[in-house]
Amino acid sequence: MTTPAPLHLAVALDGTGWHPASWRTENARPHALLTAPYWQDLITEAEHGLLDFVTIEDGLGLQSSHLTDPDDRTDQVRGRLDAVLVAARIAPRTRHIGIVPTAITTHTEPFHLSKALATLDYVSTGRAGVRVQISAKPHEAAHFGRRKIDPLPDGDYNSPAGQEAVRGLFDEAADYVEAVRRLWDSWEDDAEIRDVATGRFVDRDKLHYVDFEGEHFSVKGPSITPRPPQGQPIVTALGHASIPYRLIARSADVGYVTPHDADQARAVLAEIRAEQAAAGRADDTLHVFGDLVVFLDDEPGAARARRERLDALAGEPYTSDARIFAGTPAELADLLQELQAPGLTGFRLRPAVVADDLPAITRSLVPELQRRAAFRTSYEADTLRGLLGLPRPASRYATASA
Amino acid sequence: MSKPLKQIHLAAHFPGVNNTTVWSDPSAGSHIEFSSFVEFAQIAERAKFDFLFLAEGLRLREQGGKIYDLDVVGRPDTFTVLAALAAVTDRLGLTGTINSTFNEPYEVARQFASLDHLSAGRAAWNVVTSWDAFTGENFRRGGFLPQEERYSRAKEFLATAHELFDSWHGDEILADQETGHFLREAKAGAFEHRGQHFDIQGQFNVPRSPQGRPVIFQAGDSEEGREFAASSADAIFSRHATLKEGQAFYRDVKDRLVRYGRDRDQLLILPAATFVLGDTEAEAQETAREVRRLQVSGATALKHLEFVWNRDLSSYDPDGPLPDVEPDLGEHTVARGRAQVRMYRDPLAIVREWREKAEANNWSIRDLVIETGNRQSFVGTPETVAAEIDELVQADASDGFILVPHITPGGLAPFADKVVPLLQERGVFRTEYAGTTLRDHLGIHHPDAESRNERVAS
Numbered sequence: 001m002t003t004p005a006p007l008h009l010a011v012a013l014d015g016t017g018w019h020p021a022s023w024r025t026e027n028a029r030p031h032a033l034l035t036a037p038y039w040q041d042l043i044t045e046a047e048h049g050l051l052d053f054v055t056i057e058d059g060l061g062l063q064s065s066h067l068t069d070p071d072d073r074t075d076q077v078r079g080r081l082d083a084v085l086v087a088a089r090i091a092p093r094t095r096h097i098g099i100v101p102t103a104i105t106t107h108t109e110p111f112h113l114s115k116a117l118a119t120l121d122y123v124s125t126g127r128a129g130v131r132v133q134i135s136a137k138p139h140e141a142a143h144f145g146r147r148k149i150d151p152l153p154d155g156d157y158n159s160p161a162g163q164e165a166v167r168g169l170f171d172e173a174a175d176y177v178e179a180v181r182r183l184w185d186s187w188e189d190d191a192e193i194r195d196v197a198t199g200r201f202v203d204r205d206k207l208h209y210v211d212f213e214g215e216h217f218s219v220k221g222p223s224i225t226p227r228p229p230q231g232q233p234i235v236t237a238l239g240h241a242s243i244p245y246r247l248i249a250r251s252a253d254v255g256y257v258t259p260h261d262a263d264q265a266r267a268v269l270a271e272i273r274a275e276q277a278a279a280g281r282a283d284d285t286l287h288v289f290g291d292l293v294v295f296l297d298d299e300p301g302a303a304r305a306r307r308e309r310l311d312a313l314a315g316e317p318y319t320s321d322a323r324i325f326a327g328t329p330a331e332l333a334d335l336l337q338e339l340q341a342p343g344l345t346g347f348r349l350r351p352a353v354v355a356d357d358l359p360a361i362t363r364s365l366v367p368e369l370q371r372r373a374a375f376r377t378s379y380e381a382d383t384l385r386g387l388l389g390l391p392r393p394a395s396r397y398a399t400a401s402a
Numbered sequence: 403m404s405k406p407l408k409q410i411h412l413a414a415h416f417p418g419v420n421n422t423t424v425w426s427d428p429s430a431g432s433h434i435e436f437s438s439f440v441e442f443a444q445i446a447e448r449a450k451f452d453f454l455f456l457a458e459g460l461r462l463r464e465q466g467g468k469i470y471d472l473d474v475v476g477r478p479d480t481f482t483v484l485a486a487l488a489a490v491t492d493r494l495g496l497t498g499t500i501n502s503t504f505n506e507p508y509e510v511a512r513q514f515a516s517l518d519h520l521s522a523g524r525a526a527w528n529v530v531t532s533w534d535a536f537t538g539e540n541f542r543r544g545g546f547l548p549q550e551e552r553y554s555r556a557k558e559f560l561a562t563a564h565e566l567f568d569s570w571h572g573d574e575i576l577a578d579q580e581t582g583h584f585l586r587e588a589k590a591g592a593f594e595h596r597g598q599h600f601d602i603q604g605q606f607n608v609p610r611s612p613q614g615r616p617v618i619f620q621a622g623d624s625e626e627g628r629e630f631a632a633s634s635a636d637a638i639f640s641r642h643a644t645l646k647e648g649q650a651f652y653r654d655v656k657d658r659l660v661r662y663g664r665d666r667d668q669l670l671i672l673p674a675a676t677f678v679l680g681d682t683e684a685e686a687q688e689t690a691r692e693v694r695r696l697q698v699s700g701a702t703a704l705k706h707l708e709f710v711w712n713r714d715l716s717s718y719d720p721d722g723p724l725p726d727v728e729p730d731l732g733e734h735t736v737a738r739g740r741a742q743v744r745m746y747r748d749p750l751a752i753v754r755e756w757r758e759k760a761e762a763n764n765w766s767i768r769d770l771v772i773e774t775g776n777r778q779s780f781v782g783t784p785e786t787v788a789a790e791i792d793e794l795v796q797a798d799a800s801d802g803f804i805l806v807p808h809i810t811p812g813g814l815a816p817f818a819d820k821v822v823p824l825l826q827e828r829g830v831f832r833t834e835y836a837g838t839t840l841r842d843h844l845g846i847h848h849p850d851a852e853s854r855n856e857r858v859a860s
Contacts, residue, residue, distance in 0.1 A: 023577065023584060030577035030584070034519045034609060036488065060508065062591065062607045070605065072588035079575065079590070079609040082516035088485035089520040092436070108509060111460070111540040112479075119482035123436040143508040145602040146543075187476070196426045199699045202476070204469040207462065220539035222469075224459050226434055226476045313582065 006375055007336065008287065008346025008388060010100070011046055011361060013039075014057035015077040017354040018293050018320070020065065021313040023077050027355035034081060036089050042358060043090045046097055049362025050376050052387045053098025055131050055236070055348065058083035060104050061140040068137045068152055075314075084116050091124035098384030100129035100236060105176040106169055107135060107144045110212075111219055113176075114183035121228035126383035129234035129253075132177060134169040163243045168215075170243050175214035177235055177251040182210035184232045185395040186222035208397040230385050231392045238291065240321060242271065249275030253390060254287040256348050258322040259339060265290060266342035285390055289346040290339050293318075295326035295353070296360035303327055307352065322350060329364035333372060410795045410830050411670060411802030411844060412822075413497070414446040415455045417810050419463070421473045421706075422676060424696045424808045433474050433810045436486060442811035443487045446494055449818035450832050452843040453495025453526060454487065455804055456480045460504060461537045463739035465705055466714055470739075472702050474810075481513050488521035495840030497526035497619060502559040503533060503552065504541040507600060510559075511566040514616045515608040523612030523839030528619040528639065531556040536738045553626040558599045560618065560634050569593040570610040617840050623651075632658035636846045637670040639804060643779040648673060648799030670801040670844060675779035677805060679816050683782055690781045693808055694772045703768040706775065709737045710746045710753060720768045724760050729753055779803075788824035795830070 016023040016030055023030040032038040039056075046054050062078050064071040083101035091099055099120065103113050113130070121128035135141070136157065141149040153161035191206035210221035236254040239245045248255030249272050257272075259265035269288055276286055297303040303326040311317045318324065325332055336347055349365075351357035369375035381387050417423040418433055425433075432438045443454050458480050463470040480498035487496055496517065500510055510527075518525035531552040532538075547555055574590040576583045591606035620627065620635035623642075631638040632655055642651040656666045678693055680686030698706070700720030708715050712730040729749040730736075746752050760770050780787045794800055807813025825831035836842060 021582075024579045024582060028579070030579070031575070036520045036522070040489075059607070060512075062605050074585040074588050075582045076584055078585050079570075079607055081519055081608060082513050085481060085485040085513060085516045085520055088482040089488055092440075092486050092489040107506070109504065109541055112505075115479040116482045119479035122434060122478055123482060123486035125436070139604050143602055143604045144506050145600055146506070192476070194425060199426075199701055200471045201425055201474055202469070202471050204471045207469050207475075217542040218539070219541075220461075222462055224462060224476060225478050 005345075006373070007340055007344075007369070008052045008289065009049075009361075009366070009369075009375065010053045010055060010098075010289065010346065010348040011051060011358060012055045012057065012291070012348050012350040013042055013354065014350070015063075015080065015354075017352050017357065018350040019307075019310045019314070019318050019352040020076045021310040022353040024313050025310070025353050025355060028353070029355065030077065033077065034079070039086050039090050040093060042354060043094055043097060043099070045358055045362055047094050049366045050379060051097060051362070051366075052346065053100050053127075053129060053384055055100040056083040056086050056102060058102035058104070058133075059140070060107055060135060060143055061137060066155075067157060068155060070139055084113075084120065087128070088120055088123055091120065091127065094124075094127075096127070096379040096382065096387075098127045098129055098234070098387060099124055100131050100234070102131045102133055104135050105132050105173040106149075107140065107146070110176050110179040110217065111183065111223075114180040114223055115225040117180070117233045118184060118223065118225040118228040121230055121233045126229035126385070128228065128230065129236055129384055131236045131238065132173055132251075133238070134166060134173050136166045136169055158241050163241050167243055170247050172214070172216045173237075174247055174251050175212070175216065179210065179212040179214070179217070179219045181232055181235070182212055182396070183219065183221055183223040184227060185397055186210050187227040188395050188398050189227050189231070192226065227395060230383055231395070234384055234388065234390065245272050246275050248272055248288070249281070249286070250279040252286065254289060254346075254388070256289050256291045258291045259344075260323045262338055262342050265339050265344055269343045285388075287345045287388060288343070289348045290336075290344045291322040291348045291350060293320050293322050293324040293350045293352055294332060294357055294361070295324075296329055296332060296357050296365060298328060298360075298364055300328055306356070310353070318352075320350075324352075329360065329368045332365055333368045333374070336369070337372070337374065407828075407830050408795050408801070409832070409845075410791065410825060411672060412449070412451045412831065413453045413455050413495075413672065413802070413804040414442065414451050414814050415457070415674060415804050415806040416442055417806055417808065417813070418457055418477050419459055419474050421697050421702055422806060422808055423474045423810060424693060425474050425810075426696060427809055429812060430809050431811055434476060434478055436483070438811040439483055439487055440490050442814060443491050443494055445812070445814045445818050447491045449814075449822045450835060451494060452802070453497045453524075453840055455497045455528070456483060456499065458499040458501060458530070459739070460501060460532070461540055461739045463737070465708060465737050470705070472699070472705065481517065484525070485517055485520055488517070488524065493524070493835045493838060493843075495524045495526055495617070495843060496521055497528055497617070499528040499530050499621075501530055501532050502556045503531055503547060504537065504543065507559055507562040507566060508602065508606070511563040511606065512608045514563070515567060515611045518611035518613050518616050519608070523841070525611070525613065526617035526619055526636075526840055528621060529556060529560055529635070530621060534738075553630055555599045557630060557634065558597050562595050562597070562600050562602070564615060565593050565595055566606045567610070567615040569606045570608075572610040572614075575609055613839050613841050617844065617846065628655050628658060631655065631669065632664070633662045635669060636844065637672055640671055640673045640800070643673040643675045643794075643800070643803070645794060645797060645799050648794060649797065652798050652800060668846065670846070672802050672804050673779075673800050675803040675805055676777075676808060677780040677787060677817055677821075678778045678808075679782070679784055679787060679820060681783065683786065686782050690778045693778070697808070698768060698772045698775060700768055703771040705737070706771045707767060709740060710749050710756075712736050712749065718767065721766045724757055724767060724770065784820035784824055788821050788828065791821070792825065792828055792830050
């Protein structure tokens with residue numbers, strides 16, 4: 001048997017975990033969710049496990065068990081902090097792990113997000129990324145009052161009609177990422193010259209207007225913030241169907257997909273790679289990670305029992321867009337390697353209960369993968385790009401003045 | 403009987419995009435790298451300052467159609483820096499300027515509420531307004547507010563943000579693991595606002611933050627600005643740092659509070675001030691002169707005049723007399739993205755005044771800009787500077803000062819190490835933080851107290 005290539009591992013942080021009853025477990029700390037120490041502890045644990053990065057979920061409305069509407073439930077975690085600010089708050093006290101907050105492209109300003117992520121890259125010295133997400137939720141649009149979003153035809157993003165309805169929002173997201181990337185490039189790396197002899201602080205020939213014109217917005221530029229340490233922080237997106245796959249293929253450095261078996265992974269990868277080639281990016285490294293919800297326990301059967309207890313507390317079985325795994329770290333390592341075979345380069349694990357499953361990932365799964373030579377044994381780079389094997393891009397404007 | 407000594411409030415403004423920053427000094431560090439902000443914040447916290455202050459810019463400044471290159475250019479994002487600084491400080495207040503024109507209340511309110519949570523109660527918002535299409539070219543909403551609407555939007559923006567902050571009362575989260583009740587009620591954070599500028603409704607998704615509402619600062623010297631501050635702000639940033647002007651401004655603004663049913667101590671008046679220290683008075687004066695020469699090069703002086711003349715003056719000799727042409731009174735196009743441009747509302751009067759002054763004192767263009775531009779507010783030995791600050795505050799010229807050193811980031815250290823101990827000896831500045839939140843430091847009451855009482859009464 002050949003040794004598989006080392007895989008990349010990220011965890012998706014969301015409240016007390018992805019199971020809606022996770023806040024009711026003994027170690028959950030639901031009262032601490034809005035404090036910095038809570039998030040600091042999680043990222044410290046993730047870094048302890050040498051993970052590539054953490055993502056931080058976000059939204060512009062209260063969490064809901066419905067895909068697009070509020071649900072008026074009082075038995076689940078509700079309320080959360082701005083993910084970019086959480087990321088900034090936890091960055092200075094870690095050294096290696098990447099930090100990837102979620103940003104909603106439908107209601108926010110690309111100029112603001114561009115400088116916020118560039119700054120996150122400065123405060124983390126090169127470990128920033130973003131997960132871009134659309135909002136097709138009518139009630140979130142009402143929080144802004146600037147545009148109306150109609151309810152999805154079948155109440156489902158993933159149906160053909162749902163996909164068609166959100167096509168414009170994904171196109172806007174692609175424009176958004178393009179504008180943000182141009183803003184990151186708008187300062188050449190050596191624009192600050194501090195030339196005392198001529199009294200010039202910057203060389204204005206190395207600052208560039210981005211002049212982005214899209215259907216929904218235009219941005220003049222240049223950015224107010226100089227080019228960040230990574231040149232461009234990494235851009236990530238989650239997809240379940242062709243239209244979001246196209247966004248991943250056109251715009252992302254890392255895409256998250258939700259295959260339930262190796263065949264599905266193969267099919268999704270084929271579609272993304274075709275779109276990537278069509279977008280003229282065939283030679284760029286585009287990671288495609290599999291997303292999995294995980295219940296982990298060293299004791300055989302214990303994870304499944306835990307899942308059943310939580311389902312009973314929640315009053316219904318937990319379902320997810322992603323495959324839900326409950327088992328031992330060795331079983332999960334087997335599954336990851338099986339799903340990796342068709343070409344996934346990493347996984348984003350969603351801990352079902354962050355207090356239990358995050359330490360299980362870092363203290364049991366990671367050593368298991370290391371034993372199989374399938375995961376790093378120390379951080380081999382100081383930047384997120386470095387960890388992901390992505391080169392630091394040159395500014396697209398640099399050649400113009402060279 | 404003499405009245406008790408007023409306690410002085412001190413804040414530190416990270417020096418950024420303006421010609422007070424002497425970037426050419428060999429000791430000047432980065433104004434972008436996070437390590438600079440950490441050093442600056444830790445000096446301020448070591449000295450028990452009330453808060454650190456960050457300004458904001460949303461478009462690089464231009465002059466004559468070109469990006470302005472003589473001062474520091476570029477800065478990091480305000481929210482992101484403040485949240486990161488919360489990780490490396492414990493008590494220092496974290497104040498950021500955020501524009502109310504190119505943002506939406508739901509997003510800004512959740513960012514400030516988040517910052518307040520993540521800093522355990524140290525967040526403050528300096529609300530500013532803008533209207534110009536030049537900045538607007540970077541944003542979805544484009545340029546543009548009619549200038550007269552900028553305060554009406556700002557006022558409604560702030561009122562709406564307060565409605566969002568107050569939409570959670572602080573007792574909604576039960577997180578009762580036994581019963582399974584996370585929220586007390588499903589409609590936590592419900593709000594509805596229908597106004598001229600915002601028509602929004604739904605549920606705010608950040609529960610009530612430690613300070614209830616972040617502290618609100620306002621800057622602005624105009625009639626509307628003073629009125630806005632008196633009605634809505636916890637502190638006002640002013641430009642009036644001298645005794646007479648400061649007292650007049652102080653009286654004017656404090657008198658306005660009554661109209662809004664507020665006490666005189668519910669709004670602090672904090673002018674911005676620079677400082678230069680020396681071992682002797684003469685040495686400090688000499689250093690101050692050198693600093694001014696570094697801040698105002700010949701090229702900078704000409705550019706400064708262009709704000710008023712609104713025409714290209716690059717052919718003039720900065721060491722020669724003032725331009726003999728008259729200012730262009732058409733639409734202002736030469737200098738864009740500059741706050742100062744708005745200060746010169748009557749160019750003809752300014753030019754007349756400057757010519758008279760230059761002639762009377764035999765000043766060149768550069769001399770004039772040096773003499774009339776931003777001045778070191780406090781120049782002297784640590785003893786004389788401490789005495790002057792104390793006297794100004796005790797005489798009600800202000801409630802304290804926001805200090806802007808001319809060197810990034812270490813320029814605050816001499817003040818922290820030499821002047822602060824003297825203020826402490828005088829008994830007018832804290833030696834330890836008494837509380838943990840910025841409201842504690844400023845002595846501004848917690849709006850939770852008010853809203854809780856209202857809820858109990860109703």
